[in-house]
Amino acid sequence: MSHHTLLIGMKSFLALPLLLAFTPPIKAQTGERCFSETGFCISGRIREFWEQNGGLPVFGFPISPLQEELIEGQPFQVQWFERNRLELHPENRRPYDVLLGRLGVERLNAQGRDWFMFPKSVPQSGCRFFPETGHNVCGAFLSQWRANGLELDGRPGKTTAENLALFGLPLSGVIEETLSDGKVYQVQWFERVRLEFHPANPPSYQVLLGLLGNELRFPVASQPVSSPTPESVVVTGNAVAVREGPGSSYPEIGQLAQSSELDVVGQFNNCTWLKVRYRSQNLTGWIPGEQVALLKRCDAIPLGTFRPITGVFLREAQSDGKGELTIENGTDQDGVVILTVNNIPQLSAYVRSHDALTVSGITDGIYQIYFSTGSEWNGREFTVNASYRKFRDMLAFETRVSDDTITYTIWRITLHPVAGGTAATDNVGRDNFPGVGR
CATH class of the missing domain: 2.60.40 (Immunoglobulin-like)
Structure with a gap:
């Protein structure tokens, strides 16, 4: 038997973690730092925080002066940036005397969208599941979440607490939306940010934080691309197995009783299998299409996503x-x-x-x-x-x-x-x- 082995060594590395280009921490400065791009300056504690926790890739340029605003009914000194809002909280000890606004939540509210209505998921292999909101963070978005965060303990690396301080909890899964350039991108919403995947960018800049500060300070009449309204159906069979993927070889993750009310959120193989969401149990998975009576035509239901077995x-x-x-x-x-x-x-x-x-x-x-x-x-x-x-x-x-x-x-x-x-x-x-x- 002849044995030929091809070891694949790529000229350009593939699927390496996508990281933001962080500015290294520097000593606190009291002077102003001004930006000709927007005409605004940062100084004092705001400047120190901005420079120590990521600078432009995380916050963007300043788009307002330091000013007093009401935050949840209380007056605070705040400064707006392209991607977030920094709030001074002198009642807190460092490093919690500067907090980030919950701009992900605020932007969704401004669009009239209830983040709780985003389809929930179940834990997935290779992902980080957040039971607090029922969403997974996977792939490059997870690499971004784990690699970056606010500096809280002064030690190398990022802890979960530091990740949460920057991003917050996920509010959605990965969805498609039209952004300010008129193009459709894959995004995921978090409490404080919106992560966006820009495939045309160099690898290190494909995952970006959205310009939520701009969108809230200077709102424009734009609507996100939303998924088709899911069809509500009733289970006709009894003890119907819910599986991880569209096939009987996938593990069973739950069961549905007869007359259970479901939302159909996807299909596979001409509706032979349906991806359904059972809200009362926070369960999303796949069942045979014959177990429900569809009202929509199959071609009106989008393809559902899953993770095939090797x-x-x-x-x-x-x-x-x-x-x-x-x-x-x-x-x-x-x-x-x-x-x-x-x-x-x-x-x-x-x-x-x-x-x-x-x-x-x-x-x-x-x-x-x-x-x-x-x-x-x-x-x-x-x-x-x-x-x-x-x-x-x-x-x-x-x-x-x-x-x-x-x-x-x-x-x-x-x-x-x-x-x-x-x-x-x-x-x-x-x-x-x-x-x-x-």
Whole structure:
């Protein structure tokens, strides 16, 4: 048996944590620091706090002078910034004498949106679940949440308390909204901020804090893109199992009694499976479509997102092949690998973060290898933090028979950077990325 191993070492690292560029802490200063970009200055405790806790990436430029405002009915000295509002609370000891406004909540209220009505979730593997609000934070948004925070203890690294002091609790899952530039982005709302994913930016600046200060100080007539109104249905079966994903192989996470009232929030495989939300138990999962009576047409229900189990989606021309491919995914994102011949998918496989999969029975041939990483899979693609790449070199599988000896090809690829790796990858446009099946 001939054994060929391909260690994938990317020229540009993939799926590394996305971090804000923080300004290192400096000694407190009492003089003014002025910004020609907006014409306002910061000084004293506000300047010290701004410079020690992130500066421009976290707060943005000042957009007002230090002034008195009523906050929850009480007068405080505050200063507005592009991304937040800093409030002086001299009644508190340092570092709690400067607090951030709850601009995420205030912005949602200004839009007439009740954050409690955002669809709730259940704990998901690889994510940070917040039972206080019923939401997960995953992927690049979770990396951002964990890596950044206000400085409270003077020690290296960020504690959960410091993360919460900057972001607050999540108020929503990842949703799509139209921002001030008129484009639709994936965002997640928190008590104090809105995290946004900007895929066109360099990797270190793809996750940004929204300009909530600007939006509240200078409101414009814009409406967020909202999800379709979920259809309310009643369960017709009895003791219906609710599963993590659209299939009986997924773990059961709950049961529904007959006549339970549900919201349908997604579908898969032409409504063979429905993603439903059971509000009274704060439960969201998948049930067979035959267990409810739908009033909407299936094509009016959006594809629901889920996390597939590591395994093969599609096999074509794999009946008597001998080749073997091992896929290792050491990234913090789930991945999909697709083998094509003449741009036609021959094999597609899902590999969860920090998991591996070995596929045998691959037919002889020369294959182009594509892979995508991200989260919130909808059966076709990742809907959050999706990236699309291909290996520059082709993979050749060959079987040889001589006398009573059979030799065949074994490849091993990794989706994470490997020291001494031998393969380069290239970015691929979303429109040029093959589908997982025909």
